[in-house]
Amino acid sequence: QKEVEQDPGPLSVPEGAIVSLNCTYSNSAFQYFMWYRQYSRKGPELLMYTYSSGNKEDGRFTAQVDKSSKYISLFIRDSQPSDSATYLCAMSVDSWGKLQFGAGTQVVVTP
Amino acid sequence: EAGVVQSPRYKIIEKKQPVAFWCNPISGHNTLYWYLQNLGQGPELLIRYENEEAVDDSQLPKDRFSAERLKGVDSTLKIQPAELGDSAVYLCASSKGQGSYEQYFGPGTRLTVT
Structure with missing residues (x-):
């Protein structure tokens, strides 16, 4: 069993809909939780970062961490075709060390 | 600010041949990472450098893979000999270091x- 589980999708939504993504994990030592966005033929870029449990909002993006359930989520409001990409959850024990990634969920936002 | 530079972008080789990848991190970034990304998977760490020192190479297949980061700036990852299963995307990343x-x-x- 992988340390981080993420549904690979694809997830297809109409423009303007809310996109809901999630990951589960097994290592209770993880404290730093991130969401990366990866466009085709590009490297991942950091979208959201959360330390420990709680919610964080940045524009149209909201990240949630529930350490008691070992479950993290990313919500994208008012989705746009430009949000079409693969979204990778990632987590680590310390802030600068090894990131453990999920497999990534491919999101397609149709006009 | 220039981003992380990697070359080449694409490489096709025959099995058993050697190959090398080069990475130039963002200026001032002390920590450098090499990740391997297979199709449909997330990146997996191969090696992490703090300046010139490899501080985490536990996932690096040392029988065929080697890496170096001379002078604590750019880095080279080498595979010799390459196998069919090595086909993947090799990602380089950098960060400012501890606390970042x-x-x-x-x-x-x-x-x-x-």
């Missing part, structure tokens, strides 16, 4: 072994 959570990724080198 954001890793900046380069575009990657897509390796195809035939």
Whole structure:
């Protein structure tokens, strides 16, 4: 069993809909939780970062961490075709060390 | 600010041949990472450098893979000999180091072994 589980999708939504993504994990030592966005033929870029449990909002993006359930989520409001990409959850024990990634969920936002 | 630079972007080689990838991190970033990304999977760490020192190479297949980061700036990852299963994207990332959570990724080198 992988340390981080993420549904690979694809997830297809109409423009303007809310996109809901999630990951589960097994290592209770993880404290730093991130969401990366990866466009085709590009490297991942950091979208959201959360330390420990709680919610964080940045524009149209909201990240949630529930350490008691070992479950993290990313919500994208008012989705746009430009949000079409693969979204990778990632987590680590310390802030600068090894990131453990999920497999990534491919999101397609149709006009 | 220039991003992480990787070259080449694409490489096609025959199995058993050697191959090398080069990475130039963001200026001032002390920590450098090499990740391997298979199709449909997330990146997996191969090696992490703090300046010139490899502080985490537990996932690096040392029988065929080697890496160096001379002078604590740019880095080279080598495979010799390459196998069919090495076909993947090799990503380099850098960060400011301890206490800095954001890793900046380069575009990657897509390796195809035939």
